[in-house]
Amino acid sequence: MERGGKGHGDFKKVIRQRSLFPIISTNHVMVVIRRRRCMFAMVAIAVALTVVSFFVGLFVTIKDPFFSRYHFSLSSDAPAEVHGSDVKARHRSTNRQAQGELRTTTGTEKSNKTKWSDLYAKSNNSSHHNSVMINKTFFDNTTKLNNELVLPNILLIGAQKAGTTTVASWLHRNGVCAAKVFGDEPSFYKKETHFFDEFYDKGIEYYVKRFEHCTEGVYHKGFSLDATPNYLNLARRVYDTYSKNVPANIMGSLKLMVILREPISRELSWYNHKVDFFRRGITAGYIMNVSHKNGTVKSFDEYAEMLKERVLNSPHNAFGFYVDHLRTWVKLFDRQQLLILSYDELLQEPSRVQMRIERFLGMSIKDEFSNANKIESKHKVKEISPHARKVLEPLFREKNEELYDFIRDHPGPPLEQTPFPRFDNVVVQSNHSRH
Numbered sequence: 001m002e003r004g005g006k007g008h009g010d011f012k013k014v015i016r017q018r019s020l021f022p023i024i025s026t027n028h029v030m031v032v033i034r035r036r037r038c039m040f041a042m043v044a045i046a047v048a049l050t051v052v053s054f055f056v057g058l059f060v061t062i063k064d065p066f067f068s069r070y071h072f073s074l075s076s077d078a079p080a081e082v083h084g085s086d087v088k089a090r091h092r093s094t095n096r097q098a099q100g101e102l103r104t105t106t107g108t109e110k111s112n113k114t115k116w117s118d119l120y121a122k123s124n125n126s127s128h129h130n131s132v133m134i135n136k137t138f139f140d141n142t143t144k145l146n147n148e149l150v151l152p153n154i155l156l157i158g159a160q161k162a163g164t165t166t167v168a169s170w171l172h173r174n175g176v177c178a179a180k181v182f183g184d185e186p187s188f189y190k191k192e193t194h195f196f197d198e199f200y201d202k203g204i205e206y207y208v209k210r211f212e213h214c215t216e217g218v219y220h221k222g223f224s225l226d227a228t229p230n231y232l233n234l235a236r237r238v239y240d241t242y243s244k245n246v247p248a249n250i251m252g253s254l255k256l257m258v259i260l261r262e263p264i265s266r267e268l269s270w271y272n273h274k275v276d277f278f279r280r281g282i283t284a285g286y287i288m289n290v291s292h293k294n295g296t297v298k299s300f301d302e303y304a305e306m307l308k309e310r311v312l313n314s315p316h317n318a319f320g321f322y323v324d325h326l327r328t329w330v331k332l333f334d335r336q337q338l339l340i341l342s343y344d345e346l347l348q349e350p351s352r353v354q355m356r357i358e359r360f361l362g363m364s365i366k367d368e369f370s371n372a373n374k375i376e377s378k379h380k381v382k383e384i385s386p387h388a389r390k391v392l393e394p395l396f397r398e399k400n401e402e403l404y405d406f407i408r409d410h411p412g413p414p415l416e417q418t419p420f421p422r423f424d425n426v427v428v429q430s431n432h433s434r435h
């Protein structure tokens with residue numbers, strides 16, 4: 001049926017007729033059209049590829065200075081473990097990202113499955129000693145820090161009175177960069193910056209000032225150390241500061257170390273420290289609780305009674321409740337970043353502690369520990385009385401048990417002592433009689 005105008009059949013016919021004239025057939029036209037479509041598609045793909053490669057190129061150019069400036073530490077290639085927290089899961093994914101970047105950069109690194117033992121074996125190879133990064137990264141362009149941020153990449157977080165001065169000075173003597181001491185500040189700032197406990201409010205610039213010289217190249221290990229033992233209960237602040245200011249892959253190579261000492265003996269050592277300072281006329285607030293109101297010095301028995309009250313009133317501040325603090329660290333940081341050391345081993349077999357630290361950091365040190373920060377005073381209390389023990393043992397017993405379980409259930413780097421020695425199996429008193 002015709003509806004006015006030409007029907008569909010007529011239209012085809014016209015095309016066919018027109019196509020016959022002068023040279024090309026309809027089939028030819030269709031083929032040409034198809035080829036053109038093909039060509040358009042190919043041109044479109046080519047344009048798209050060009051655009052994509054342009055942006056990839058731009059991205060790599062922007063990132064390139066970053067790659068060339070940083071040496072990635074072995075630990076950024078380490079498998080991350082997650083113990084169920086969101087933060088840790090995020091950390092793991094960023095670690096994977098770092099591994100991806102590392103492979104892109106060098107094309108030679110191993111996959112996620114690289115074993116820690118392999119990494120340690122690699123780190124024994126001298127060519128790897130220098131490949132440990134300095135935590136140095138681009139900072140917010142609006143800061144006045146030359147667009148660089150330098151934070152220490154080893155934190156010795158405690159415990160107070162557990163031989164931290166000995167370990168820190170050994171590392172400093174052997175090429176690990178120490179914090180800068182300004183003007184007439186006391187020299188202990190070289191070891192302990194107290195940023196996270198005392199000067200946190202001063203902001204990151206304050207911390208950076210202490211370590212910015214550590215990029216000068218004279219520190220052949222590429223390591224810088226803050227050994228403030230008061231950080232033990234400040235994991236959250238450390239995590240917040242590093243995670244805000246340092247790329248996740250570099251943050252993953254932060255090395256954390258802690259030395260644990262039997263808590264009652266640690267308290268005795270801290271008591272002796274404070275009494276010594278008090279007798280020398282130093283009256284900082286934290287020292288005053290070793291004295292009575294009339295200015296006489298408390299005995300350790302009296303001090304133990306007071307300590308018990310304080311710990312029960314504010315358990316989260318008790319340094320001797322190691323397990324509580326370690327739980328937080330391990331929630332926020334990868335367990336493989338944290339090396340737990342034993343004071344008793346430091347006392348009895350220092351060379352083994354040295355070996356653990358060397359392997360954990362990936363460096364080799366010929367020098368040995370010397371015995372630092374030992375108080376020599378005729379007033380020093382050397383033995384824990386039965387009374388003080390009776391007061392303090394019940395306070396720490398349960399937490400000690402939790403600690404052993406925790407360390408067993410959360411295995412650390414392979415170089416860590418396993419099993420961790422129970423405090424009640426080892427000599428409880430300090431090194432007084434041994435050195």
Ligand SMILES: Nc1ncnc2c1ncn2[C@@H]1O[C@H](COP(=O)(O)OS(=O)(=O)O)[C@@H](OP(=O)(O)O)[C@H]1O
Pocket residue numbers: 159160161162163164165166229268269270272273346347350369370371372373374375430431432
């Ligand atoms: N090599 C070695 N082996 C065993 N014990 C050692 C060693 N070096 C230091 N010490 C003892 O550790 C105590 C001081 O620890 P810290 O340096 O961490 O103290 S501080 O928190 O920095 O004030 C202090 O303990 P006490 O003597 O019991 O008070 C030091 O004597």
